Amino acid sequence: MKQNASLIETYNDYFDIEVADTPDLLREVFALRYQVYCVENPFENAADFPDQLEKDVFDDRSVHGLVRYRPTGWVVATVRLVLPDNDDPGTAFPIEQNCAASFALSGLNTRLLPRRSLAEISRFAVSKELKRRAGEADTLAGVGPDPEAYVKPLxxxxxxxxxxxxxxxxxxxxxxxxxxxxxWYAVMEPSLLRLLTRFGIEFTPIGEPVDYHGLRQPCFGAVEQVLEGMWKKRQDVWALITGDGADWPPPARYTSASR
Known part of the structure; x- marks a missing residue:
């Protein structure tokens, strides 16, 4: 697919994806989080982190990803996945602690979710080095109020x-x-959710938005359903996000007909 190749090749010209699985990589993650959450957007108290590394109690049960900008070698974005507590699957996720009212409004029974394979997308952060458009500087993900401005030409x-x-x-x-x-659970900026939707990445809202690190929408999604929706709407985006199926295979019922 020509469009698919263009998107992947363009991405690879600028960025590398890494899992932060060493102390040095984790230090880069926490340093960027400090910059974004304590300095650029002071949602957390910088004085609580004298080492300038922003961390919390959920990092002990999390894995962390980062995006490195090839031209400079800088880490310019990070995200973590808060994993289930398999010793006690009932242990709360951050979303369950901070968005209780939204859960109550939605009627979603968290005990019915597969808690041993449930994780929360969290600490989505993008460096100010990439926030150059109007409305981006005051956001964590760097997405301004008009998602259409980011979609074409990608x-x-x-x-x-x-x-x-x-x-x-x-x-x-x-x-x-x-x-x-x-x-997945997630608590995302509404502008980020709108941008993801433009790329075929759709989550289900949980209740109403909450004021948590700014206005945020609690949401969840089944991984297979989210990726299947992406496959049907934007196969170029699906190919980039799944490593063209290497990290997550395409939906079996669409494979023979679409590829």
């Missing part, structure tokens, strides 16, 4: 926010496959 190397966003989602998929995750 293969323009100067429009880096959509590429780094897709890179973070590719890291999420890679980490989810490695840890047998079947369902």
């Amino acid at each position: 293969n323009n190397g100067k429009r880096l926010i959509p590429h780094v966003t897709l890179g973070l989602f590719a890291a999420i998929v890679r980490m989810s496959a490695a840890h047998d995750i079947s369902h």
Whole structure:
């Protein structure tokens, strides 16, 4: 697919996806989180992190992904996946602690979810180095109020926010496959959710938005359903996010007809 090749090749010109599985890589993750969550957007108190590494209690049960900008070697974006507590599957996720009212409004019974394969997408952060458009600087993900401004043409190397966003989602998929995750929680900026929807990445809202690190929408999704929706709507995006099926295979019922 020509469009598919263009998207992947353009992404690879600018970015690398890495799983932060060493102390040095984790230090880069926590340093960027400090910059984004404590300095650029002071949602967390910088004085609580004298080492300038932003961490919390959920990092002990998390895996972390990062996106590195090839031209400089800098880490420009990071995301974590809060994993289930397999010793006590009832242990709360951050979303369950911070968005209780939204769960109550939605009627979603968290005990019915597959808690041993449930994870939360969390600490989505993009460096100010990539936030150059109006409305981006005050966001964590760097997505301004108009998602349409990021979608076409996606293969323009100067429009880096959509590429780094897709890179973070590719890291999420890679980490989810490695840890047998079947369902995702997330609490995202509404503008980020709108952008993901434009790329065929759709989550189900949980209740109403909440004021948590700014206005955020709690949501969830079954991994297979999210990726199947992406496959049907944007196979070029699906190929980038799944490593063209290497990190997560295509939906079996569509494979023979579509490829």
